Amino acid sequence: xxxxxxxxxxxxxxxxxxxxxxxxxxxxxxxxxxxxxxxxxxxxxxxxxxxxxxxxxxxxxxxxxxxxxxxxxxxxxxxxxxxxxxxxxxxxxxxxxxxxxxxxxxxxxxxxxxxxxxxxxxxxxxxxxxxxxxxxxxxxxxxxxxxxxxxxxxxxxxxxxxxxxxxxxxxxxxxxxxxxxxxxxxxxxxxxxxxxxxxxxxxxxxxxxxxxxxxxxxxxxxxxxxxxxxxxxxxxxxxxxxxxxxxxxxxxxxxxxxxxxxxxxxxxxxxxxxxxxxxxxxxxxxxxxxxxxxxxxxxxxxxxxxxxxxxxxxxxxxxxxxxxxxxxxxxxxxxxxxxxxxxxxxxxxxxxxxxxxxxxxxxxxxxxxxxxxxxxxxxxxxxxxxxxxxxxxxxxxxxxxxxxxxxxxxxxxxxxxxxxxxxxxxxxxxxxxxxxxxxxxxxxxxxxxxxxxxxxxxxxxxxxxxxxxxxxxxxxxxxxxxxxxxxxxxxxxxxxxxxxxxxxxxxxxxxxxxxxxxxxxxxxxxxxxxxxxxxxxxxxxxxxxxxxxxxxxxxxxxxxxxxxxxxxxxxxxxxxxxxxxxxxxxxxxxxxxxxxxxxxxxxxxxxxxxxxxxxxxxxxxxxxxxxxxxxxxxxxxxxxxxxxxxxxxxxxxxxxxxxxxxxxxxxxxxxxxxxxxxxxxxxxxxxxxxxxxxxxxxxxxxxxxxxxxxxxxxxxxxxxxxxxxxxxxxxxxxxxxxxxxxxxxxxxxxxxxxxxxxxxxxxxxxxxxxxxxx
Amino acid sequence: xxxxxxxxxxxxxxxxxxxxxxxxxxxxxxxxxxxxxxxxxxxxxxxxxxxxxxxxxxxxxxxxxxxxxxxxxxxxxxxxxxxxxxxxxxxxxxxxxxxxxxxxxxxxxxxxxxxxxxxxxxxxxxxxxxxxxxxxxxxxxxxxxxxxxxxxxxxxxxxxxxxxxxxxxxxxxxxxxxxxxxxxxxxxxx
Numbered sequence: 001x002x003x004x005x006x007x008x009x010x011x012x013x014x015x016x017x018x019x020x021x022x023x024x025x026x027x028x029x030x031x032x033x034x035x036x037x038x039x040x041x042x043x044x045x046x047x048x049x050x051x052x053x054x055x056x057x058x059x060x061x062x063x064x065x066x067x068x069x070x071x072x073x074x075x076x077x078x079x080x081x082x083x084x085x086x087x088x089x090x091x092x093x094x095x096x097x098x099x100x101x102x103x104x105x106x107x108x109x110x111x112x113x114x115x116x117x118x119x120x121x122x123x124x125x126x127x128x129x130x131x132x133x134x135x136x137x138x139x140x141x142x143x144x145x146x147x148x149x150x151x152x153x154x155x156x157x158x159x160x161x162x163x164x165x166x167x168x169x170x171x172x173x174x175x176x177x178x179x180x181x182x183x184x185x186x187x188x189x190x191x192x193x194x195x196x197x198x199x200x201x202x203x204x205x206x207x208x209x210x211x212x213x214x215x216x217x218x219x220x221x222x223x224x225x226x227x228x229x230x231x232x233x234x235x236x237x238x239x240x241x242x243x244x245x246x247x248x249x250x251x252x253x254x255x256x257x258x259x260x261x262x263x264x265x266x267x268x269x270x271x272x273x274x275x276x277x278x279x280x281x282x283x284x285x286x287x288x289x290x291x292x293x294x295x296x297x298x299x300x301x302x303x304x305x306x307x308x309x310x311x312x313x314x315x316x317x318x319x320x321x322x323x324x325x326x327x328x329x330x331x332x333x334x335x336x337x338x339x340x341x342x343x344x345x346x347x348x349x350x351x352x353x354x355x356x357x358x359x360x361x362x363x364x365x366x367x368x369x370x371x372x373x374x375x376x377x378x379x380x381x382x383x384x385x386x387x388x389x390x391x392x393x394x395x396x397x398x399x400x401x402x403x404x405x406x407x408x409x410x411x412x413x414x415x416x417x418x419x420x421x422x423x424x425x426x427x428x429x430x431x432x433x434x435x436x437x438x439x440x441x442x443x444x445x446x447x448x449x450x451x452x453x454x455x456x457x458x459x460x461x462x463x464x465x466x467x468x469x470x471x472x473x474x475x476x477x478x479x480x481x482x483x484x485x486x487x488x489x490x491x492x493x494x495x496x497x498x499x500x501x502x503x504x505x506x507x508x509x510x511x512x513x514x515x516x517x518x519x520x521x522x523x524x525x526x527x528x529x530x531x532x533x534x535x536x537x538x539x540x541x542x543x544x545x546x547x548x549x550x551x552x553x554x555x556x557x558x559x560x561x562x563x564x565x566x567x568x569x570x571x572x573x574x575x576x577x578x579x580x581x582x583x584x585x586x587x588x589x590x591x592x593x594x595x596x597x598x599x600x601x602x603x604x605x606x607x608x609x610x611x612x613x614x615x616x617x618x619x620x621x622x623x624x625x626x627x628x629x630x631x632x633x634x635x636x637x638x639x640x641x642x643x644x645x646x647x648x649x650x651x652x653x654x655x656x657x658x659x660x661x662x663x664x665x666x667x668x669x670x671x672x673x674x675x676x677x678x679x680x681x682x683x684x685x686x687x688x689x690x691x692x693x694x695x696x697x698x699x700x701x702x703x704x705x706x707x708x709x710x711x712x713x714x715x716x717x718x719x720x721x722x723x724x725x726x727x728x729x730x731x732x733x734x735x736x737x738x739x740x741x742x743x744x745x746x747x748x749x750x751x752x753x754x755x756x757x758x759x760x761x762x763x764x765x766x767x768x769x770x771x772x773x774x
Numbered sequence: 775x776x777x778x779x780x781x782x783x784x785x786x787x788x789x790x791x792x793x794x795x796x797x798x799x800x801x802x803x804x805x806x807x808x809x810x811x812x813x814x815x816x817x818x819x820x821x822x823x824x825x826x827x828x829x830x831x832x833x834x835x836x837x838x839x840x841x842x843x844x845x846x847x848x849x850x851x852x853x854x855x856x857x858x859x860x861x862x863x864x865x866x867x868x869x870x871x872x873x874x875x876x877x878x879x880x881x882x883x884x885x886x887x888x889x890x891x892x893x894x895x896x897x898x899x900x901x902x903x904x905x906x907x908x909x910x911x912x913x914x915x916x917x918x919x920x921x922x923x924x925x926x927x928x929x930x931x932x933x934x935x936x937x938x939x940x941x942x943x944x945x946x947x948x949x950x951x952x953x954x955x956x957x958x959x960x961x962x963x964x
Contacts (some may be wrong), residue, residue: 057794058797058798059794059797059798059801059822059825059826060794060826061822061823061826061827069820069823069850072817072819072820072822072823073816073817073820075817075819075820076817077817077818080815080817082814082815083815083817125933126928126933127933196927198928199926199927199928199929200927200928314814449927449928450925450927451924451925451926451927451935452927454924454925455924532924532925533906533922533925534922534923534924534925534937535922536916536921536922628916628917628918628919629917630916630917630918630919631918631919632889632893632918632919632941632943633918633919633920633921633941633942636945637942637943637944637945638919638921638942640942640945640946641921641923641940641942641946642921642923644923644946647946
């Protein structure tokens with residue numbers, strides 16, 4: 001159970017400044033309240049209240065039905081120093097008595113700036129301003145009272161006119177101006193996008209204005225001035241010191257510039273310049289920090305009492321400079337990388353970009369994630385220049401409808417209601433309107449923290465279930481307009497059951513598209529379950545079986561799409577008896593290439609999942625993985641909870657517990673056969689990942705993210721090798737035991753690494769070692 | 775920490791159900807024991823919120839010699855609204871055992887008593903959150919049959935994430951599977 005974080009309550013804040021010292025609730029005569037207003041009849045209930053209260057025992061709780069746990073958690077105990085923000089220890093002063101006008105040495109300015117860098121990063125990581133930047137006395141003096149002009153924005157106000165600023169004050173002031181303005185922009189960006197308050201980030205500014213009234217150009221000029229001031233100091237400070245301070249000011253200018261340019265959402269090359277600049281000066285900044293002298297007294301938790309917050313002062317979040325260094329370095333690299341999304345190539349590359357970018361460990365900071373959302377979705381214009389329709393049609397053309405009349409933009413020009421083109425245009429528009437949000441939400445979901453991605457996808461699959469159903473209705477209307485003839489289609493299932501010839505079927509392109517996404521979302525939910533360490537060791541055999549089940553569904557669905565696409569395009573080819581024009585051929589090949597890629601990806605997924613499922617089944621049989629006793633639970637009930645997100649889905653229907661249990665224990669298959677099967681599957685996967693990692697950017701649909709994707713694929717390949725080693729270790733042990741006789745048990749030690757110790761988070765490969773037995 | 779632990783418990787511990795009349799005797803000790811592991815203390819109202827309404831779901835482990843408090847579990851049991859029809863959901867809000875008495879199954883006994891009491895009152899499920907770094911707690915609950923249903927990013931004030939653990943006591947009615955996604959907002963704000 002967690003405490004509620006500080007919910008801003010202006011009313012309680014008001015009480016903060018009131019003296020309650022003379023208040024005695026038990027005095028007999030209360031001063032009568034003089035309420036006079038039309039329609040109000042005041043009744044003094046004081047006596048009644050005390051009389052009633054006197055009948056209660058201490059600790060009795062009187063509450064109405066609407067008093068929630070949330071409210072009880074929010075309650076404070078006056079005079080408890082951990083809850084009462086006004087409670088002071090004997091002799092403690094309310095405020096810090098730090099003199100912001102005292103002269104500062106250059107090394108002290110550097111020390112304060114470096115401490116501010118650490119606090120800035122702590123804020124980026126999710127800690128509130130109150131425990132980070134707003135603990136600095138110079139910042140507080142600059143922000144209170146709220147400055148409305150650039151001249152006012154200073155920790156020393158009312159400077160006599162004409163007297164120049166002390167050079168060191170000018171440097172620190174300029175740094176703080178740049179810092180605060182950056183924080184304002186960062187805060188606004190995050191607030192505007194989808195994020196989780198307090199979980200990802202705290203946007204509360206505690207009624208402090210982060211210089212929102214002051215123009216960034218004025219601030220930039222002040223920073224420039226300060227850099228000149230350092231220059232003019234000449235030999236009065238060491239060259240190292242002058243450089244060190246200069247770099248820090250340059251960092252502030254560059255950060256503001258990076259933010260300013262990002263608003264353009266185009267031309268990533270030029271947008272990345274200030275990010276590269278920050279990356280370059282970050283090294284000398286790190287190397288010069290020894291020149292600084294810390295000034296811990298310039299930071300105080302007491303300032304929190306002056307902020308619009310009911311929380312008592314909480315400790316300053318102290319990141320070390322080493323940690324800060326690492327996080328900023330990541331921030332600058334991610335800042336450069338995220339811009340590459342702006343170079344749009346195709347819809348599938350875009351999705352792969354978002355996924356591979358967000359799958360990085362550690363995940364990019366929330367500001368970068370917000371920036372990615374801003375690039376993707378601002379004003380419903382994708383990446384600053386594409387309509388949603390453009391991206392969706394691109395996707396439909398890749399996945400299900402290459403060269404289809406349905407995507408012909410000329411349909412829109414047809415104004416004859418009886419014309420098929422008119423109907424196509426209308427129905428397609430209806431479909432886009434129906435599916436656009438769900439489609440964009442996939443990318444939006446992947447911009448959240450990993451825990452939320454999984455939770456959000458669990459909702460999305462229900463949404464896609466209805467998108468698929470609605471799409472099927474539109475498909476049926478469109479097949480009339482297209483005069484589509486049904487095709488005899490044989491599913492792999494009907495082949496197995498011996499039904500020859502298959503059944504007449506329609507292509508149903510739009511619902512096929514939706515179904516494919518739903519299947520992918522379902523796989524991702526299971527895979528994120530592995531990544532987030534959600535499953536117990538004895539669940540792994542079953543969960544890998546289910547993943548394999550879903551991947552097989554996807555493969556057979558993609559095969560179906562493939563068959564219909566090939567047949568349809570053949571018709572186009574045959575009608576004019578000529579080869580397709582280059583551009584059309586390219587579109588067709590692009591779609592074929594995508595479908596092959598998806599089939600290969602589905603195949604490696606199911607084979608690898610099968611291999612691991614069999615391996616875990618064997619480890620369970622051999623007693624190397626032991627389920628806990630679980631006296632209050634049953635396997636079937638746990639299956640209910642585990643599969644809860646999938647239960648409402650009609651297609652593919654959740655397998656019954658019996659089917660699941662049968663499939664994940666494979667009781668009728670011998671251990672030797674299971675291991676044999678696992679080995680064979682691993683062999684197939686190995687070849688599959690080898691083939692995948694050789695694909696070009698174009699074949700893999702990984703424009704602008706190919707290296708990240710290849711790295712991920714190679715990590716999967718390492719997981720395969722590790723799996724094959726684990727399988728042979730088990731095999732050897734089992735073989736030995738078989739030779740030595742039936743009663744000899746196999747002694748294996750199994751170590752299941754945590755996800756961050758795996759080659760790839762989605763493949764939990766056990767480390768198996770044989771234990772020596774006498 | 776193990777050095778300060780007892781090799782053996784001082785005899786058979788007494789497990790008793792909390793009652794309101796015990797407030798003066800035990801509430802200060804309960805608060806002290808639970809606050810030890812918290813960065814931010816709960817106000818007295820949080821304790822009373824639970825204890826006054828669900829004292830019957832609170833159990834204390836007491837020293838057999840001086841009846842001092844060794845461990846405590848605090849729970850609630852309420853209809854959970856986001857499902858239709860709602861489930862009767864038990865929630866383990868707090869569990870603490872004095873550090874020198876750990877490793878003797880005191881916490882497990884307390885959780886078992888709470889589950890038992892909730893089962894008697896017809897609970898459909900029992901849930902709780904636990905810090906991802908608290909391996910002993912997760913092991914304890916998982917041994918009893920709880921399952922990690924989801925991970926909660928930076929759930930605690932210290933920035934640590936948590937897992938939601940769920941123990942299903944009755945089968946989910948498939949006809950009520952209207953909103954069975956993982957994202958049911960819960961009672962404890964964080």
